Each structure stands twice: as C-alpha cells, then as structure tokens.
Amino acid sequence: xxxxxxxxxxxxxxxxxxxxxxxxxxxxxxxxxxxxxxxxxxxxxxxxxxxxxxxxxxxxxxxxxxxxxxxxxxxxxxxxxxxxxxxxxxxxxxxxxxxxxxxxxxxxxxxxxxxxxxxxxxxxxxxxxxxxxxxxxxxxxxxxxxxxxxxxxxxxxxxxxxxxxxxxxxxxxxxxxxxxxxxxxxxxxxxxxxxxxxxxxxxxxxxxxxxxxxxxxxxxxxxxxxxxxxxxxxxxxxxxxxxxxxxxxxxxxxxxxxxxxxxxxxxxxxxxxxxxxxxxxxxxxxxxxxxxxxxxxxx
Numbered sequence: 001x002x003x004x005x006x007x008x009x010x011x012x013x014x015x016x017x018x019x020x021x022x023x024x025x026x027x028x029x030x031x032x033x034x035x036x037x038x039x040x041x042x043x044x045x046x047x048x049x050x051x052x053x054x055x056x057x058x059x060x061x062x063x064x065x066x067x068x069x070x071x072x073x074x075x076x077x078x079x080x081x082x083x084x085x086x087x088x089x090x091x092x093x094x095x096x097x098x099x100x101x102x103x104x105x106x107x108x109x110x111x112x113x114x115x116x117x118x119x120x121x122x123x124x125x126x127x128x129x130x131x132x133x134x135x136x137x138x139x140x141x142x143x144x145x146x147x148x149x150x151x152x153x154x155x156x157x158x159x160x161x162x163x164x165x166x167x168x169x170x171x172x173x174x175x176x177x178x179x180x181x182x183x184x185x186x187x188x189x190x191x192x193x194x195x196x197x198x199x200x201x202x203x204x205x206x207x208x209x210x211x212x213x214x215x216x217x218x219x220x221x222x223x224x225x226x227x228x229x230x231x232x233x234x235x236x237x238x239x240x241x242x243x244x245x246x247x248x249x250x251x252x253x254x255x256x257x258x259x260x261x262x263x264x265x266x267x268x269x270x271x272x273x274x275x276x277x278x279x280x281x282x283x284x285x286x287x288x289x290x291x292x293x294x295x296x297x298x299x
Contacts, residue, residue, distance in 0.1 A: 002035035024071045043079040060109035065100040101293045112244035127190040129183035139249035141281035150220040154184040192234040250282040
C-alpha cells in the first residue's frame with residue numbers, strides 16, 4: 001500500500017464513525033503500482049489518471065465504480081483538509097456517472113446477459129431439479145433475499161401464479177411450473193463431480209429447496225449461493241452471477257412489455273407506469289441513465 005501510514009490513519013479515523021467498505025481497502029492495494037509509477041498518492045491524480053485506474057480494474061459493474069469513486073472523493077477531501085494535495089483540487093469529484101460508464105468493461109457485462117432459450121438449454125443438463133429451479137426462478141423474478149426463494153412451497157402455486165412470502169404474486173412459465181413439481185419430488189441431491197456419484201438425502205421439509213441431511217449451514221443465502229456457484233462451475237459459466245441472471249430476466253420481461261404496449265425498450269424504463277411493472281418484480285433501477293448506457297447496448 002503506497003503511503004501506507006497515511007492511508008491507515010484515514011481508515012482508522014473513518015472506522016470510528018462508519019463501516020469501511022472492503023472495496024476501498026482493495027482499491028488502495030490495487031492503486032499502489034500506479035502510485036509508484038506516477039510517484040504520487042492517488043489523492044493527487046489527475047482525472048485522466050483516475051480513469052486509467054478504473055479501466056485497469058476491468059470491472060463490468062458501473063455501480064462498483066460509482067461507489068468506489070464516492071469513497072475516493074471522501075479520502076481525497078480528507079487529504080485536502082490535512083494539506084496533503086499539492087494542487088488543492090479533488091479530481092475524483094469531477095467524474096460523473098456518464099464518465100464512469102466509459103471506464104467500465106461493458107463488453108464483459110453484456111457477455112453475461114443470457115436469453116431465456118440459452119438458459120433453458122444450459123440448465124437442462126443439471127442433475128438436480130432444485131438447482132434448475134434456482135436458475136429459472138431467478139430469471140423469472142423470485143428473489144433469494146429474505147429467504148423468499150427458500151420459502152417457496154408447491155402449495156404457493158395457484159395455476160400459473162406463484163404467491164411469494166414478500167406479498168408479490170408473479171406469473172410463472174410452464175417450464176418453471178414443471179421444474180417446481182419435479183424439484184418438490186426430489187428426495188436426494190446428486191453431486192456434480194465428473195467421476196464420483198454421490199447422493200445426499202434432503203431433510204424432511206415442505207419447501208421446494210431443502211437442506212441436505214448433515215451438510216451445510218442454516219444460512220439460506222449461503223446455502224443457495226453455494227449451490228448456484230457449484231452449478232456455474234459445472235456449466236462453465238463462472239462469469240455469471242445471480243444479479244446478471246435476474247437482469248437477463250428483467251430484459252426478457254422488458255422486451256415483452258415493449259411488444260405488448262407497442263413502445264421501445266428504452267421507454268420501458270423512461271415511462272413510469274411501465275417501469276413500475278418490472279421494478280416490482282426485479283427491484284428498482286437506481287439510475288436509469290446508467291442502466292440505459294450499459295444494458296441498453298443489448299436492446
């Protein structure tokens with residue numbers, strides 16, 4: 001870490017009033033090589049040098065860059081107050097969201113957007129219907145947070161309407177209905193090892209996703225996340241995340257809304273009443289400009 005004593009002092013002072021995000025500590029470590037190259041602490045970087053650093057991080061998440069830039073604005077302000085910036089300017093504060101978008105690896109992000117047909121084809125080889133339920137459930141708008149996905153029971157189905165524990169009702173596809181019934185009947189979980197076939201029985205629970213007997217944690221998010229990552233490795237899709245699966249599902253829904261109401265894909269975001277439809281299921285879009293400048297490229 002370049003100027004380690006200074007940065008440790010900032011982190012110590014900051015931690016007394018707020019939780020320090022790990023991404024800031026990581027950023028200090030990641031920036032060290034460039035700080036050595038420029039012979040200056042990052043608080044004295046120019047706007048162009050800052051943008052080069054953000055491009056070097058090679059992240060597909062614009063939101064990560066926005067959060068990181070906000071953290072570095074605060075760090076540089078602290079340096080200014082302590083007389084540590086030679087030109088007395090905070091160049092991090094000059095970078096707007098539109099600029100940060102140009103620093104993100106949008107091509108990498110778009111590579112994680114998957115169509116419904118592709119997803120159905122990929123998950124068809126998974127040996128456990130429970131895992132297929134997790135993937136297609138995410139795509140069709142079932143959240144993992146607050147144990148919502150874990151709480152889903154087959155009795156929550158009313159025709160093609162699924163009543164979720166958060167009060168939302170979502171329309172599910174025939175494919176997801178079929179997967180749910182099959183998953184509900186599963187008594188064991190088959191491992192995905194290429195040579196060792198192992199089956200572990202599930203606990204006696206009335207939910208579709210069940211804990212394995214004698215295995216795992218009581219933390220539902222960790223348990224589902226572990227299954228999800230194992231499947232990604234099995235499928236060779238390690239670049240994907242739960243968020244990219246959900247956003248792929250949102251884009252699929254937006255396309256259908258655009259067709260239904262004879263509007264453009266962009267208008268499914270800019271028209272408030274239409275936007276509320278997909279936001280109710282997939283969550284709020286924090287910044288429509290950022291969204292359109294990233295995911296909009298695949299519209």
